[in-house]
Amino acid sequence: MKRLLKRTGCWIMLMLLVFQLAAVPALAQDTTGTSEALAANIEQAISELDKDPNSIGLHAGIAVYDLTDEKVLYGHNADRTYVPASNMKLFTTIAGLDKLGPDYQWKTEVYATGKVSAGGVLNGDLILKGFGDPSLTVADLQAIAAALKEKGIKQVNGKLLVDESYFDPTRLGYGWMWDDEVYGYSAQLSALAVHKNMLTITVEPGKKAGDTPVLTMEPATEYVQVVNQLQTVAGKDSDISVQRPRGKNTIIFSGTIGVEAAPYQEDVTMEDPALYVADIWKQRLTASGIKLHPQASVEKTTLSTGTPLYTHLSKPFSEILVELNKDSDNFYAEMLLKTLGATEKGEGSAEAGSEVVADVLKRAGVEAGYVQKDGSGLSRFNWITANQMVKLLTFVQDQEYRDALEKSLPIAGVDGTLKNRLKGTPAEKMVIAKTGSMGGVNSLSGYATAKNGNKLAFSILINGIYKSKYARDLQDKVAVLLASYPDIKAPDGYKPAVPDAYKLSALLDPIAEEADASGITAGIVVKALDQEQGEAIWYEHEADTLLTPASNLKLLTTATALAQLGKDYQFKTEMYGSTPLPKNGVYQGDLYLKGYGDPTLHTEDNLKVQEGVSMEEIAAWLKEQGIKRINGNLILDESYFDQERLGLGWSWDDESYYYNPLLGALALNRGTVMIEFQPAVRAGDPVPINLLPKTKYVNVINEAKTVNSGQENTFAIERDRGTNTIRVTGNLPLGTAPDYERVPVEDPALYAGTVLGETLENAGISFSGNSTVSVGTVPQQAVKWTEFTSEPLSEIVSYLNKKSDNFYAEMLLKTLGAVKRGEGSSSAGVEVVQETLSTLGVETNFDMVDGSGLTRYNLISARHIADVLEGMTKHAAYQEYLDSLPIAGVDGTLKNRMKGTAAENNARAKTGTLTGVSSLSGYVQTKDGQKLVFSIVINGYAPKSEYMTAIQDRIVSALASYEDK
Template identity: 65%
Template sequence: MNQLLVFRRVCMCFLLFALVLQFAASPAFAREDTAVRSALADSIEKYLTDLQRDENSMGLYAGIAVYDLTDNSYAYRHNAERHFIPASNMKLLTTVAGLDTLGPDYQWKTELYLQGKVGPDGVLQGDLVLKGYGDPTLTPADLQLMASALKQAGIKRISGNLLLDESYFDDARLGVGWMWDDEPYGYSAQLSALSVHKNTVTLTVTPGKAVHAPPTLTMEPATAYIKVNNKVQTVAGRETTITLERPRGKNEIVLTGTIGLAAKPYEEHVTLEDPALFVGDVWKQQLLAQGIGLNPGAAVKKTVLQSGVPFYTHLSKPLGEVIVELNKESDNFYAEMLLKTLGAAQKGAGSFAAGSEAVADVMKRAGIESGYRQVDGSGLSRFNLISPEQMVRLLAFAHEQSYSVQLEKSLPVAGVDGTLKSRMLGTAAEKKLIAKTGSMSGVNSLSGYVTAQNGHKLAFSILINGIYKSKYARDLQDYIGTLLATYPEIAPVQGYQPEKEKTYALSALLDPLFEQPQAVGVTAGVLVKSLDKTGDEAIFYEKNADALFTPASNLKLLTTAAALIRLGEDYTFKTELYGDAPVAKNGVQQGNLYVKGYGDPSLHTENALKVQDGVSIEKIAAWIKQQGIKRIQGNLVLDESYFDTQRLGLGWAWDDESYDYNPTLGALAVNRGTVMVEYKPAAKAGESVSFNLLPKTTYVQIVNESETVEAGQENTFAIVRDRGTNTIRLTGNLPLDHPGGYERVPVEEPAKYVGTILKEALESEGVQFAPGSQLLVQPVPATAVKWKEFASEPLAEIVPYVNKKSDNFYAEMLLKTLGAVEKGEGSAAAGAQVVQEAVAALGGKTNFDMVDGSGLTRYNLISVRHIAAVLEGMAKQPTFSTYEASLPVAGVDGTLKNRLAKTAAASRLHAKTGSMTGVNSLSGYLTTERGEKLVVSIIFNGFVEDEDFFVKLQDQIVSLIATYE
């Protein structure tokens, strides 16, 4: 027996012993009796096999666990240990933890304090304080009752201010990885310990009384805290095409579009910024409605109450009742407020992290020590990862607890209510299946309980990711749910034989790598194909080759390939100058100066922000000076109309907005949409951290709240940008022994940024603007006179920068340029359409989702087969040498400079990397030691304790392939 086999057996024995210990405090879990349950397994496996034959469903991959709670054994498992994004199934963890630690009878309180004495005239000589403890159910009617209590106590006027205490929770308003484009909608409401009406207003737009008549707009609760700009028009018919927008960081709502004269009213729950102040506005209205007066100068502001006895305490409904709405209606706000309450009550900190720690304590009691990731309470974040087996263990644990009745009452019932009201109607599962649903783009889940035909109770979890068409995922869940309701009376599947797993030339080498214990939670897609062979002989290895994964930056392979094919290697980006008249000969230019952008990603200033040659702001300013212009009498007008005004990619995370990899986009942008902040410790401790801004511009404001501390102390220095603004804050402590560094920070409104630094550059060159001149963003008029066209470096120089540096800004500008050139629409959607057309022309299929050009959004879903088809197709294109040379080279440059340096793959692998939390990818070209040219695509999605394992596993795979003979 060889040493490796002995080692594996020892590890297995240790693992089994550890599992026995782990599950000692949880329900006993036994292996499934495959002989007894073969009909169930065959039925599900055949259904899954059939799904893989349909192009609309072949990309999905599922994890399924079914556990018989009556005889304590598994009825079925399929990929049950793999980790999946669970969507709203995460609410099960939050709910069970809430019931377990707080109890079904727990009630949230909201307290009212009087700071001062009430005189005989009914005037409170002091402030009125409202303190919240995270009640998610507080309503304007509850505040009315509190105001009424004041009135009944004889209070007629408040002489001081209305103070609001939300300190029971931290100030993180949104969850980790929540997406900016979800923010206007009620399911992504901001959080505060002091909240009302789920921190939303309900807008209702009712058609006008005639075509072209303005529609009626109502808001509940009515508040001046939010401004609404209603541009909706009433038109003939029944259709409604209303678009709602709430600019990031602002309490402004813009409604555009049309509503049909015969249409039903349009209703939307819209979120807001800084919820406690919204509570203050609603609270103020309730006081006034009760006849309680306020002084004209009374302020509504925040405080932290230090002591006192509450005058009045409002209590919510018990938790056991609250979770009914939480789970049946899948209410994200309730779930997040419960999670932060758990953190505050159990860990002394009302935060997502502390709440997740409190949940983890309960998970440990359920026998789940670790091996999953929770970052929020609702499942809205795609950073959450859990396995079906872990979900079933939690359900089995909860089933044995005293609160199991309340938990089960909170779950939707198939064919009856909640999010399952319209599902499994008329099937055996109707009224017998209770479960939590969960759905997001590419994700669908269903976990809960079902009463089987024999009276046994089954706990189950069906987690599905990689969904191209959501119908197929729901149908799979409903099919399994119905089977379980008839269990064990399931008819055998006639003539079905499980497909034998295919083996390939590299199977013996690569398969063992995926059996490593660290890989148990990972779903891997791998395709290795020879460019020197044809047919089946060309396929060296496949694993989940059609599964749809989040690819991260491997998506840039598609964007750059399409750019080279559709635009050509010699394509250049232009930037144009116009005036209202030809260049004046007397040095005084009448009218406006216009600058029009066409998406040049390399436009720069001449400083450390420059990464490529091409057009600089200084070059433009110098040309204008060379024309003899000394004064411009009009405005500086910036034209960014070549692209749309969507500044961020759909699905980009709100908490990435201060980082350079999350740039703001526009057809006229400079320095990749960023400024650079260089920093270093001050000369001595106690002084503010020193900084330098590049370019030196008034476009951004630096607020330095940081401090230099003694050497060896903790480094807490951070650079963040206030959302939706150009205010950059330096915070925290920087030790004296820190070497210093720099960060690039994105700015808002990139065209205005260009205009500001161009104007500053012109003024430094002695070119002045008339007093009162403005920076305007609008199209160049048809009557303007073109002065000059500046050109970037050719695309053959641009593409290598995109791929070797994995630059998101460049990739997104390329995508929108593709849309503008090919479709007449400079949008990501139009660009993605062009890319899909290019993929089809290269011989690939287009049953994948592409939403941005860089891979930053988790909405993207693509398989390794799609990527390999692009790589293979590009190998036959005239631009192949440019394309291949643009990719990082293992052990040599780009994002592969420090990888595979001492392996057979060094210098032989040209590939694009990609990484995000829970995602890692590597795709490109590999020449083996014997000289065979291969296409390799590897994507990992899932959970590992140490994400360096993803890279190590990829490097193991590539190293083995490189030496294959």
């Protein structure tokens, strides 16, 4: 039985349909014009998706409500939570219409400090204050400057100040991906914004191959540096990449553009956009003939006093809304959400704005069971249901702003993001709806005018998409059916599916059905290892649904590492010199340290988690060779891996946390430093901290204070983005137990080199005064002095899986790429993983992007994971693989789970946890000794994460207690 038709809510509805049809006389069984025919057509369309390996994994929540007849027409997983992508904009924009009204206008104000003389000279500062206008343009700034000129201002002798304090200082949405940041759809947010806080860069080819292409910038500004590394080549093809280093205002264009190619255009972003506005503002003032003091500085401020000079008003919200929804503009949506927070809650934050949305949703009958983290849907931490969306769309029909919303929605086959869809079908011009699309996610929600004139509200939320075409096709199929309703009939020969019965259905169905009813999606597979293929499947539920696996993905990485590298594989770290080792203790030349991805490289302190190569060991070896002084530089070679420091899809707001390490072929202490802390003896004293290793590589600013017990604990450790400045802030109450945080650092090789240099100095090996530490490559003529080796891979994999270490997993993935593909990248490592799993009998129609499971771009099914586990039982490295897994109630990440159950000291499994994600996959023996492999992957919103782990523990404990009678 195929996966989608086994869903509990679906098959119950279809069984009821069977009973209804059975009660109708034979001549009356024509279902033309009935909701049952609609259901049958949609269910058949869904079932067809299970026949194609490119679509089998997607799962949909669908709800259709007849607004005219006031009845539900169809529901499929309508109360399950899904990541909605840009359908979240409907929540935001409806709340905006409800609270602000269609006629709302954003303002931008100009103030002055000091007096304006009779001659038009402002002897004071000019202040531009923003109130969140998302639509402010360069032309608007020009008009404001012209208005000031008309008021008689000819010269400003003070500073140019900009005030963005109407919004909070958080620049990006919760959980947005760092690798999206360079693009305009992920622009930074500020209450003072122009040109949507982005630049439009146009690339035109040179006149002939070999010429440097021409880049133009709109609007022109010196605030952002654009680096042109492009080359013109023959032909019409282009291969252009755009990068912006985190925290920097440098845009790097690289690649090629064909001499016959059309111009290439990209919207790119910048850091701290209020200062970008200030630069454009300064230009416009000058262009208007207003003189500025040559030494006038441009700074940010928070306005406290000043004389109002001018107020600019935006277009009405109803006009801005059209662009927002038809073009699915993320920036407009995020600025609107913060505006709602500022106007209604007195706080211009996404959190406050979401509270306002919640107030509106409550009036619409949606009180709980969803999560909103941003305004646009770019965050994958949003969770909603199709029924919630339809309730909101139904609510709008009774509101005065109904027409304003509907005018803003794309029209099928006509405009906006639906311009090229549904042309020539009954849905053309009859469907108006908001689209939503990002990797693995596609959604469509809005209104359809049925053939009988009835107005229908609908929502189609699809996750787990391997190939996006299939999701759009399903949406379009539903849209055509709605536009044709009720002039439709059930497909010929259609029969509602009945779910398969499995050996453990009676045991596990109640748990799976409880999970379904809670709004989460659970993929479950249980398979016996010692039974024939036809009898091996003991249980399946949503077995092929593609879900985010979290750290269960490490099962793939470690299985491949053991299979391809071997259990005895050791990482090496090489040391070279410009010349052979000296005999007099003084080395005249450069010292090179080359890394090959050893994840265990460490210092001998509390950061050490495994035996292996330490900085102290390296220093001791050099001392044993009699070296006392190095008159040269220390050069670190990390060329074995690429320069991609973070996994694709990792969240920008995780970068201060240990589980989000920066990667490099030469990296120390899992890419982190440790800060130990505890309260001082007395309240009011600074919080004592201890940095490990004791290095000058990071700059720790300690502003934290000890406070009395009972006071709020606001203690925090964060790293300034893209830097090695770590800030310790907040209050730590007396009585708080001593603790520590590990914090990732930038440029792992330089970190390792700096600490090595310091360790050498501490060991009595000095460097000359002009010696430097830098990243480079070992020259061909260098002399290899020695190499240091790690513990065997079996030991490394054991630590990795038992502790679920992200850094180890990512280093292993890049090592696989380097060893087997000659390219130390994650993408090359993934190729090795998929090729290896294929030899183990695992289908590879899943998405793997990193090695640890930290990215939400990963999509895989419970069946895929179970097949990996089963395949490894036939491999020579199975015992090492099995031994690496946490044991229930005993060790690793399962140490405190399933204690006192039959699974304790029995089940061996890998955990996986992200917000809205929980997984557990591994091996267990039944009470009568039968060996089972299982995989449980759960996605969705649950009020408490413990709910998901409780489901897993109940299933595994039930398996361990099972006795085949």
